[in-house]
Amino acid sequence: MADSTSPDRKGVGFYRSIAALQEALMQAWSPASSGKYAAENPARGQCGVTALVVQDVFCRPRP
Secondary structure, eight states: OOOTTSOOOSTTTTSSSHHHHHHHHHHHOSTTTOTTOBTTBTTTTOHHHHHHHHHHHHOOOOO
């Protein structure tokens, strides 16, 4: 059961859409979050942490 501190694990959690999650990630990516960041490819060097965030949002804990 979800409480006020945990995201709703149905659908895309506390993001209303995949596009909203994508926008949040794009805003979070920066030179401070990866030494490989480049304006022409802001996702560069962000793979690991992005994968963990996506897994956290979309994957339910298994019993």
